[in-house]
Amino acid sequence: MCDPREETLLIVDDEEINRAILANIFEKEYAIIQAEDGQAGLRAIEIHCDMLSAILLDVVMPHVNGMEVLRKLYQQGLTEKIPVFLITADAATSTMQEAYSLGVMDVILKPVVPYVVRRRVNSVVELFRARRRLGAEVERQRDQLLLQTQQMAEMSMGMVEALSTAIEFRSDESGEHVRRIHDITCHLLRTTSLGEGLTDDQIRLIGVGAVTHDVGKISIPDAVLNKRGRLTPEEFELMKTHTVKGAELLSRIPQMREHSSYQYAYDIALHHHERWDGGGYPHHLVGDETPIWTQVVSLADVYDALVSKRCYKDAFAADVAMEMILDGQCGVFNPRLLACFRRAEPVLRGLYQPLKGT
Amino acid sequence: MDEMKRKLLLEAGIDVDEALGRFLGNEALMMKFLLRFPEDQNFSRLRQSVAQGDAAGAFEAAHTLKGVAGNLSMGTLFRQISAQVEDLRAGNVAAAADKMPALEETYSRTLAALQQLV
DSSP: OOOOSOOEEEEEOSOHHHHHHHHHHHTTTSEEEEESSHHHHHHHHHHHTTTEEEEEEESOOSSSOHHHHHHHHHHTTGGGTSOEEEEESOOOHHHHHHHHHTTOSEEEESSOOHHHHHHHHHHHHHHHHHHHHHHHHHHHHHHHHHHHHHHHHHHHHHHHHHHHHHHHHHTTOOTHHHHHHHHHHHHHHHHSGGGTTOOHHHHHHHHHHHHTTTGGGGGSOHHHHTOSSOOOHHHHHHHHTHHHHHHHHHHHOHHHHTSTTHHHHHHHHHHTTOOTBSOSSSSOOBGGGSOHHHHHHHHHHHHHHHHSOBTTBOOOOHHHHHHHHHHTBTBOOOHHHHHHHHHHHHHHHGGGHHHHHO | OOHHHHHHHHHTTBOHHHHHHHTTTOHHHHHHHHHHGGGOTHHHHHHHHHHHTOHHHHHHHHHHHHHHHHHTTBHHHHHHHHHHHHHHHTTOHHHHHHHHHHHHHHHHHHHHHHHHHO
16 A cells, blocks of 8 residues: 655754755655754654654754653654664764664764665665554454454354244244344343343353254154143153253254354253252252353243243233243242343333334 | 865865765755854854863864764864864863864864855
């Protein structure tokens, strides 16, 4: 990329003849700014620091000398961005040593020899230019990689959703169920104390895990899955296996197993029917033996099932659904979870508005 | 540059080619600073400061003069003043004072030659 800015050189020297000689050397290639002492130099740097290609700095000057200017530039980290050349008549080693330790690129002796000073300055300016170009290129590539990573993540999320939705379709449920469980889970974890200690990234992965909570239903025969009316005890036992089957299915897909959401997805599929009092299945876990995020998915699942129409039931009004949950008609839930859910529920209702309006 | 001028400058102890090279052949620019040299107050400041034993003032004046002499390739003057700058940097005004007569002589010769150019 061609930089539209003109290359600009700042000359800081109290002697007019020095400035004139240096300006004469560089004026064909650079726009020249001149400063008559350290103070004026610092002012010029403050104003033009974004467009300076290099600074040629005299050492012995009245008021603010070159070393003081250099120290200020070093403190502001500017010597890393703009190459500074010390132009000095005295090759005293102590000055040179300090100058180099303060990030000076080169020390050039006066009286200057034009082709030497030109070559040394131009080489370094070119080096800095190349470094900037390279830095910009690296940044561009990093942005591109980030974008691609994001696209890949969206794509795999899409695949997971597609799979889960396909399975939902078998039981005559729309893909909305999957989407809503995801949204309710993420909302509760993001906006209530239930998500304490979880990062945004973890909550996003838990959301992915919520999407696949029912994949085990693929192993349940249609006759049971879509039965209108109550299941027999045998049928219910079979239905319960969708938890273990779901976890097993996820563990058999290598891409899923390696996905960072796997640890959440596996537990959610396996334990989203556990209850706080041990009255759930398949492992009759009690209390927080079930991770809080799986508990959140369980409740989201129950709530969504209640307020939606299913093959075995009609939709309940949200108030009724809320009452049934709080009454323990759908099993016992963590009291803290219920308290948070109760507060968030009015917002969750909003997720259903578009459907109800039709 | 005409031969007459060149000869005069060489006689004044000025390495014309080197000086012109420093100005990248820009003779007008070089002449501007050469002709301004006699008006430079630093030599009288140096003389006065050395006489008064003012090392700091003398150093400042000598340092500036050294820069100008170097830029204009005034070889002899540059060498002499450089030695004096080092004396004064060390605060040795007596040593600098010892070097004044020789410096005075070179300086006057340079000025005399430059005045002929005007």
